[in-house]
Amino acid sequence: MRQSKWFLFLLVAVMGLALLVSGCGGTNEQAGGAGDDKVVKIGLMTPLQGDVKTYGESVQKGFELALEEANYKAGDYTIEKVVADDRNDATEATNVATKLIDQDQVDAIVGSVTSKCTIPASSMAQAKGVVMISPTGTAAKVTMDPERKDYVFRACFIDPFQGTVAAKFAVDELQAKTAAIMFDQGNDYTVGLSQAFKEEFEKAGGQIVAEEAYAKEDVDFSAVLTNISKQKPDILYLPDYYQKVSLIGKQARDKGITAVFLGGDGWDSSDLDFATMDGGYFTAHYSSDDPRPEVANWVTKYKEKYNTEPDSFATLAYDATKLLLKAIEDANSNDPAKIKDAMQAIKDFPVVSGNITFDADGNPVKSAAILQVQKDGSYKFVTNVQP
């Protein structure tokens, strides 16, 4: 018995050692190869399954289109890509980031898509010195937690900005006096948007008549909505992702709530319940109806390749990838430290969602678009709101 245990222990030890040796060998070879061929490895982190998979699919499309357009080249360097699926799960995001950084040895990461996955992944990228640019991670904590993570950038505006813009629009354009807010208490994104909305709305003289929280697993909102329907608010602010928003919207109309629905970029999905959300407004990163030439050019290219209209997610992923390629080109290096400095130095670089300059916190300075949901499954461009 004792003997066999020892034997087993030895066997495991030998196997482990063998793995370690072969693993090291492989890495060395790769690193050597990279030096000669001038390769930059870019990882894409995106949810391709789960509750927000349409975001992830769009992001992958935008990412790949940007790389193809650059012909997998940036400066003197050839680009290699690695795609990883984080299923919009914060734990999985940490695993995926570890895999990309330690195993695939990427120099830069585009991703992730939702704030809750990007926050843990960006801390990891910062600790290991890998450049990261999130197309759509809008929570403030993505680049600051609490100190600036100087390897981390994003291509979108941040949560407080979306909430502020939504509140401004509600007061100025919709002449709203009262609003009710519903948010997921376990999600940084929806909490951030609702706080900023509340602050700005009250500052502009409006009144928040109800502020209700729910959990991610909740499907029955009838009690909360009964409370809200009694208050008869002008606006129901729902800053969550499309599937939850559709469910709440449906039950709100069932309860006879006639308030105008207002939300954030989480609504932007082909799986939104358009019939229910008809007439609702949300803050978005861009609109395909915007007359700027970069926009028209992008929409044509995307349609040619994928046969559909690009949504915000595809656009921001395209922009994020372009920004990263630009930084690699400017740095003309595969050293993440140099790439990050080049990224921070980018000034007025024209991409689809605007002309980008990064502020000290790694956030782009640009305007937001307001879109309106149409019954036929499309969005109407309403206006651009400047920060």
Next chain:
Amino acid sequence: MEFFLEQVINGIQLGLVYALIALGYTMVYGIVKLINFAHGDVFMVGAFVGYFGFTYWGLPWPLAIIVAMVFCAILGMVIERIAYRPLRYAPRMIALISAIGVSFFLEYFCSLKFMFGPNYRVVQRPLPEISWQIGGVTITNIQLLILVTVICMLILLLWIVHRTKIGAAMRTVSFDHDAARLMGVNVDRTISFTFALGSAMAAMGGVLYAIAYPQIQPFMGIMPGLKAFTAAVLGGIGLIPGAVLGALIMGQVETMTVAFISSQLRDAIAFAILIIVLLFKPTGILGRTETEKV
């Protein structure tokens, strides 16, 4: 006052949905003293089969419910045959772990691409939405449908258990397996029947749930399953009327917490009440104190 009544009705709707799941939990527990953790997932499978029925196979919705019930009845019997029967005389903990295994298997197997897939699906309600205003309170046809279904199921179950031969067999088996066998009761078949009945009810609950809250996904069974289990324990596990009573209380507590205290405390207060009840009456509200036989 109208506001209060409306909240009461919201609570009843939620409670009745829990009741449909809790009935299956409590029946299986009553017969084999096993907490069938896979029950919430059978509920999920039922919701999906029903959804496929009225969305893709073009069945009228009552027929889709029946198809889902038959499918899940068979699924329940298969689960019992494979995962529980070989462990019937093993320590109870082993069967419990097996049940947790089945639960995870169903969740992850069903979220594979060639099964249901991991994504949320929006359910288009197969029946027109009608609502009535009675004294300022809104009542929908879906709420009525759930109410009628739960009442019918409760009566049917009580009738089966107390008035039929198989029901007598069930009661005997629940009392003592070995004595039941000596009296000529086919224990295996009786247990199999119990699982089939419980799973069919979970399936019906699943389809009604999908109609009431029109969104489904492979992990949808976990939370309602837990809440229904809690409800069954609250009412007195193993007792059919207890499951319904417990579920109605759970529904009311959750709704009233949201309505009058805070939506953030919903689950915390619901489960705190469970703990308090169990501290003072461990057998549940309707449960009798019974000397442990083991």
